[in-house]
Amino acid sequence: MDGIIVINKPAGMTSHDVIAFLRKKYKQKKFGHTGTLDPNASGVLVVLCGKACKILQFLEDTDKEYIAQLQLGAQYSTDDIWGEKEKEQPIQPIQDLQALLRSMEGKQHQLVPKTSAKKIQGKKLMDYQREGKEVPDVYANIEIYATKVLDEKNLIFQVSCSSGTYIRSICRDIAQKTNNLGAMASLVRTKVGRFQLEQAESLDQ
Structure with a gap:
């Protein structure tokens, strides 16, 4: 699977927990996110998967x-x-x-x-x-x-x-x-x- 997934991260999970969840769910290792969200915070976590991980360098400094x-x-x-x-x-x-x-x-x-x-x-x-x-x-x-x-x-x-x-x-x-x-x-x-x-x-x- 390749592309961008926009996740509403729940409070109580780390950004790494979300990546681990997706890797297990889709049986795929290549996942990354554009910016860590604190464990106690919730909201938008932009996740890249597969070939889309190559664009991470262009999204890290996003407002x-x-x-x-x-x-x-x-x-x-x-x-x-x-x-x-x-x-x-x-x-x-x-x-x-x-x-x-x-x-x-x-x-x-x-x-x-x-x-x-x-x-x-x-x-x-x-x-x-x-x-x-x-x-x-x-x-x-x-x-x-x-x-x-x-x-x-x-x-x-x-x-x-x-x-x-x-x-x-x-x-x-x-x-x-x-x-x-x-x-x-x-x-x-x-x-x-x-x-x-x-x-x-x-x-x-």
């Missing part, structure tokens, strides 16, 4: 779109609620989330989460953290194209951004800018390039 939820009141080791809780403090209400998000649009130097696969001196940041060593600050050049608040009360928002953008970092930065502690509470990837969530199929399908 993305996400819907995320921010949770205030605590800081976590991973910048999302699935990490180790490090600190807590009372919540300061955010007066205008849309204005704050708009101020973050454009090109920027984003501080990468300490629990990530980004490498420095050939070693992943998450490995420094696991070994109890000091994790060096690593920054990535990213661009946020557009933002939109979907639910002000529950701090749910949409972000359109360049490849390599960490939504966990955006959540952390929103909290810091409002004198809060905060972390990402949920994440759905709604778009990868021209592939949208509406086109995606579940693994059952």
